[in-house]
Amino acid sequence: MKRVLLINTNTCRVPYPVAPLGLCLLASALEDAFEVRVHDGAFDGAAGMAEAVADFRPDVVGLTVRNVDDLLARGGAFFLDRVRDEFVRPLRALTDVPLVLGGSAFSLFPAYLMDLYGADWGVVAEGEHVFRDLLTALRDGRDPSGLPGVVSRRDGRIVVNPPRCSTRALVTPRADVDRHIDFTPYRRLGSYPVQARRGCSHGCIYCTYPSVEGRAYRLRDASDIADEIAEAAARLPGVTFEFVDSTFNEPPGHAEAICDEIVARAPGVRLRTMGVNPGGVTRDLLRRMKAAGFAQIDCTPDSASPRMIRSLGKNFTMDGLLRAASVIRTERMPTVWFFLFGGPGEDESTIAESLDFIDREIAPDDLVLMGLGLRVYPGTPLHRIALREGLVRPDDDLVAPNFYVQPPLGYDGMLERLVSAAATRPNCLPPGENNPTTDMLRQAVEMRTRDSLAEPMFRTLLRIRRSWPQFARLAATK
Ligand code: B12
Missing domain, CATH: 3.80.30.20 (tm_1862 like domain)
Structure with a gap:
């Protein structure tokens, strides 16, 4: 297991499109050990996703889910169903490799989104170390479900492990x-x-x-x-x-x-x-x-x-x-x-x-x-x-x-x-x-x-x- 496809599902343009910083940090954090490719759906949605899957043949797909809604009390937008219809369903039709979820919306509602998207794994809160540990465990045939911050399925239930709260200085790779x-x-x-x-x-x-x-x-x-x-x-x-x-x-x-x-x-x-x-x-x-x-x-x-x-x-x-x-x-x-x-x-x-x-x-x-x-x-x-x-x-x-x-x-x-x-x-x-x-x-x-x-x-x-x-x-x- 070597190839990781990371997908940005955030198509929100209000107040302006925002680059997927979290996903790029993950890409930088993983690339010494895995082959990583990012599909940015911000502007063209899932267009090009099928080609990316066919060409890159990922062993795992990581999906970032940033926004639940746009915080407007009246007439606001709701993004989660759109992400399912636009990204998750077509993706599931293209490949059955493990699907891992993360991002701020996922961290707020992990169990709900695991169910809605039928995902295999998830990571709540920050991902640089945990996602790497999860992928390494999957690659080496170990069970990652005990890792802090990992969301898994056990006996038909969704289990959310609390993330480990570091108090150390923040050291991140360059997001580039x-x-x-x-x-x-x-x-x-x-x-x-x-x-x-x-x-x-x-x-x-x-x-x-x-x-x-x-x-x-x-x-x-x-x-x-x-x-x-x-x-x-x-x-x-x-x-x-x-x-x-x-x-x-x-x-x-x-x-x-x-x-x-x-x-x-x-x-x-x-x-x-x-x-x-x-x-x-x-x-x-x-x-x-x-x-x-x-x-x-x-x-x-x-x-x-x-x-x-x-x-x-x-x-x-x-x-x-x-x-x-x-x-x-x-x-x-x-x-x-x-x-x-x-x-x-x-x-x-x-x-x-x-x-x-x-x-x-x-x-x-x-x-x-x-x-x-x-x-x-x-x-x-x-x-x-x-x-x-x-x-x-x-x-x-x-x-x-x-x-x-x-x-x-x-x-x-x-x-x-x-x-x-x-x-x-x-x-x-x-x-x-x-x-x-x-x-x-x-x-x-x-x-x-x-x-x-x-x-x-x-x-x-x-x-x-x-x-x-x-x-x-x-x-x-x-
Ligand atoms: C900065 C910010 C903004 C800035 C963005 C500026 C910019 N150029 O990026 C501005 C002010 C423009 C903005 C706008 C909005 N925002 Co805002 N924003 C934030 C904030 C404070 C930080 C986001 C960020 O970049 N974090 C840093 C990165 C590195 O973290 P990250 O993306 O979470 O990624 C890490 C983890 O989540 C994880 N991870 C991420 N993806 C994945 C994927 C996998 C597979 C894995 C394993 C892990 C993983 O690992 C990453 C690295 O550690 C968050 C709150 C917060 N503290 O998170 C709200 C937040 C994301 N925003 C939110 C919202 C709603 C919005 C708006 C819709 C509000 C509005 N109506 O305008 C818009 C949408 C903009 C858009 N186009 O999408 C909400 C989302 C929740 C919700 N209710 O939907 C949040 C959580 C704030 C809140 N109210 O709770 N935002």
């Missing part, structure tokens, strides 16, 4: 994404993903990150990260690198060290990150981030109501949030702000507190994304609250998305409130309007070329939005 897959379409539409740490020690009540990545922070060496970026930038000039860490600026000091190493080893690159936690935003951090090449950040307070900050289990206080906002404003760091309404205790007054913060503390040319409803995941504190309040049933496996929205305002009441708030705030995108239309994107690209705009894309989109008649009228009356 552009070596394993055709990176051309991502270069145009997305970014080059880089991971700097795993784990999250925060206690946000709705979040799955600790269950996907563990609670202890494991940090990658800052100079190794900068070297990876420098090497990839030499191969792909002009590409934007995106950190995929759930929180970029935790624990304190690591983000600063990464920025300094990038300045030293990979000057002039373009960088982006999600997950800048208000708790750790300092002037020094933002200056180092700018020097390293971050042209914008995402800041994720979720709420600016002291009561809701506590209720959501955030790791910062209102004072900390105000300090972060002031530093972001005075350092003029272009920022996309993420708010999430509807959590336990949300009411008219807490919504008003967040809106008041948006008006006073957020620059009018920074973007505010308003989300509504918190996806309930098994085993989270929010799950326990939802059970207690009778909002989910004890027998609900939560695979089909179930969103917590605090009664009595509920989804419709809050939506109305947020839509009317956004009607007088051009920089606020209400729930349901969180992604620009194709037409807006086209206009933005034209405007950027015509006026040689180097600003972040969201600022160009906001210019267009501000010119809409209702906002232009509003500006004229001010």
Whole structure:
């Protein structure tokens, strides 16, 4: 057993296509011992999969399942059945070699997906070592079912072994994404993903990150990260690198060290990150981030109501949030702000507190994304609250998305409130309007070329939005 075919089943394009970093890390981790090929279904789905199977004749197929749904409380997409129909069924008709599942969606719902896809094996949480051990055991005719993190079938039951939670520093091979897959379409539409740490020690009540990545922070060496970026930038000039860490600026000091190493080893690159936690935003951090090449950040307070900050289990206080906002404003760091309404205790007054913060503390040319409803995941504190309040049933496996929205305002009441708030705030995108239309994107690209705009894309989109008649009228009356 030598040949391993890895398949990316993630065809989601919202907010943009994301390169399969996890799968490429696995490919790099395995290739000294196995022959590895990656089929990236992101753009063309299963087209080419039959040829890959016929030509490569894999001994094992590994399938990554990233998204369950798109986290929209109304009218959202559900991906798992699509993956079965588009990838798993045709694959099973092509070959009966062992099928191994992994990825974030699989780690959240392993037993359900083993059944739905009729898989032979699975790996929950990170895969570099465990997948290798599993493949080695299969190759050598040993039983891998006792390995930590392995999901197996025993006597008609699915057994999920808890993953071993490492506390050691994170050492990964180079993902070399552009070596394993055709990176051309991502270069145009997305970014080059880089991971700097795993784990999250925060206690946000709705979040799955600790269950996907563990609670202890494991940090990658800052100079190794900068070297990876420098090497990839030499191969792909002009590409934007995106950190995929759930929180970029935790624990304190690591983000600063990464920025300094990038300045030293990979000057002039373009960088982006999600997950800048208000708790750790300092002037020094933002200056180092700018020097390293971050042209914008995402800041994720979720709420600016002291009561809701506590209720959501955030790791910062209102004072900390105000300090972060002031530093972001005075350092003029272009920022996309993420708010999430509807959590336990949300009411008219807490919504008003967040809106008041948006008006006073957020620059009018920074973007505010308003989300509504918190996806309930098994085993989270929010799950326990939802059970207690009778909002989910004890027998609900939560695979089909179930969103917590605090009664009595509920989804419709809050939506109305947020839509009317956004009607007088051009920089606020209400729930349901969180992604620009194709037409807006086209206009933005034209405007950027015509006026040689180097600003972040969201600022160009906001210019267009501000010119809409209702906002232009509003500006004229001010
Ligand atoms: C960074 C991130 C983003 C960034 C991506 C930036 C980029 N350029 O990649 C942005 C903000 C764009 C984003 C968008 C979305 N995201 Co997101 N994202 C994440 C996050 C924080 C990290 C993902 C990542 O790259 N991890 C690093 C890699 C190395 O890990 P990995 O892929 O899990 O791979 C490891 C293991 O899973 C395993 N493995 C993976 N595949 C396989 C296969 C086999 C065979 C085996 C054995 C093992 C294995 O081994 C790998 C290496 O250790 C996760 C949460 C998390 N902490 O995982 C959410 C997460 C994946 N996102 C999620 C969602 C829903 C989305 C969106 C749909 C949200 C939206 N409406 O916009 C979109 C979809 C985007 C798309 N096109 O697919 C959900 C998915 C769960 C769900 N409910 O569906 C997650 C889990 C967060 C959550 N809410 O719980 N996301």
